[in-house]
Amino acid sequence: MKTYADLKLPVRTLLGAGPSDVDPRVLRVMATPVIGFFDPEFLAIMDETMELTRFVFQTENEFTFTLPATGTGGMETALANMIEPGDRMVVCVNGFFGARMTEMVKRLKGELVTVEAPWGQVVDPADVERALKGGKTRVVAIVHAETSTGILQPLEEIARLAKEHGALLLVDAVTSLGGVEVNVDKRGIDICYSGSQKCLGAPPGMSLITLNSRAQKALASRKTEVHSWYLDLGLIQRYWAKERFYHHTAPASLIYAMRESLRLVYEEGLEARFARHELNSTALKAGLEAMGLKLFAEAGHRNPTLTTIAVPDGVNDANMRGKLLKEYNIEISGGLGQLKGKIWRIGLMGNSSKKRNVIDVLAALEGALRSEGLKAPSGAGIAAAEQAYKG
């Protein structure tokens, strides 16, 4: 009979596109015994988790909680609940995740209108305006931080346009929430969702969502039922609300972890957290450029939580990443879709956003590139990063 050994895994430094490193405090609460999903003590934890979720989204929205599904599940939940078959939806596509949204909208039988921009560049609000003028639009959907390209999309102008045209603004904040300002209320975002495992530093498996009163009104006035019972926000809300409707068995351990991660964000403070992500990212980018590497994303719109680099000519993408993982225990990510093999993605998110990781990854990259035959100037990356930290 085959035997299965004790779980034994290497400890990696997670500097890819997510998950990011989980803080030991968060790992520890995962080992807390599970209790029932209607236990008053558990319901109190849910209420606190909702408060902390509002804090990180910077919103007063009542309708703000976690979902028992990954970030991709959060994406589908947001889309599916906000449109009905035949509804016109403008989806901005400048990367893999915008494109994924269009796949979902097709299945939801929405009238899909795409606004495209080259991968690695921002979406132009003028293009969004043109699309909005093309017909009565229910929702404009856009990715705040495109995980596939390293772009951070400005939202203000698009939010204004959506409002002006009576459309709801739906924002994917999977790679931004908790690392860079999302600020749902200030920006007038109607529906926003994120994942647990990126800048929030919780383990993967959950998503977070918030809906303002306009979005809630739209949900309440649907003419058709949401396609999915499991992802029906109205039903899920009734579990998080005082009614405590039985919809699903809450993933207790993940909610413990989410609460602890959000508590860490709360203790650090959003301003300090955003500044930390900005500083480490600036140092990393300085180091990469000093090593002679080319940043991929459009200058002026580079995401402080995820940096993209063009794979240098003559370097094998998979070999390099394999070397970083096996020899240095560092994970970085490759490209997705049309960028497969062409870029690397280095995330400095949540607990992974720290000076030591910046220095380590620069040192590892230099070593690995050198062994691939590339002549990187010795120590230049680290020196430039150190300089950036000095300010």
Place this chain on the structure above:
Amino acid sequence: MKTYADLKLPVRTLLGAGPSDVDPRVLRVMATPVIGFFDPEFLAIMDETMELTRFVFQTENEFTFTLPATGTGGMETALANMIEPGDRMVVCVNGFFGARMTEMVKRLKGELVTVEAPWGQVVDPADVERALKGGKTRVVAIVHAETSTGILQPLEEIARLAKEHGALLLVDAVTSLGGVEVNVDKRGIDICYSGSQKCLGAPPGMSLITLNSRAQKALASRKTEVHSWYLDLGLIQRYWAKERFYHHTAPASLIYAMRESLRLVYEEGLEARFARHELNSTALKAGLEAMGLKLFAEAGHRNPTLTTIAVPDGVNDANMRGKLLKEYNIEISGGLGQLKGKIWRIGLMGNSSKKRNVIDVLAALEGALRSEGLKAPSGAGIAAAEQAYKG
């Protein structure tokens, strides 16, 4: 500024309808650092988890893995992938979860045909046969262990009928898998799903699914796309298969936990595990009856993983359960739907199925009932249970 305290929760004994008590070994692996979902070391853990999942389903089906959603998500995934709009589906309803299936089938726009039986009784195969004769049926769906009633449904005859009529048999094994024999291959079940948090004793948040070649062929020959991108089995399978298609970020900690729980099942052995569930359940039922309580489910078809009891006249359901929780730290469940306030549900599942829990819950019930004014004969329940253990 409000402060949020360290997570502090009571340790309960979970004897409700799920979640059940999680073994300390499983809790411990949850605290293992998360690694990337394409990390070769993680992929190896996924492969082992698939093997162990096949073991517990007692199947050779290649297509056997976990889903990043709770048991309810597993239910929807199974239904949504197996039928297309307009497909005729026979759903057996003798409790809350059969009824939930019908809700989902309606949203999926299937042609719904229900076969009903009173809650607390088994479904009659003759009724299934009549329904099958009514038209060409794509799928017959049935709950193996109805969590809302305490019934264990015989499957052999219904499996034979489904096959005879060219329909696929879809079985909900949420409350049976790992506690009582499911045996997918022997019984000829085409699609089977379960949840992590019941007889398998893992934390809630995951489901498990298996499809045989007939079901896989049906999936591959769909004319329409599955309604949900997130719950699309064909896409999820491509992540578990050698292709390693990027569909979602695997909930690493829950997969660690699932593997460890399945390892515990594997070490115990299925026969021994089923016998343990049977013995503890027999002792509990003997004790409850000796206390003068009336079992709810039809005799001869009582589920060894979950026992249902009629709430005695004059006893307040919510008070009693509140007392068990607060004074004894024991969770039992109340009734769902039409049985709300009318029955209690005591689960002895996975790690919760042990003699100490049987004795404890009988003692607690006696104490609580007495304080509610009911005259239970002193010690009779425990004595009868002890007698049952002697055999």
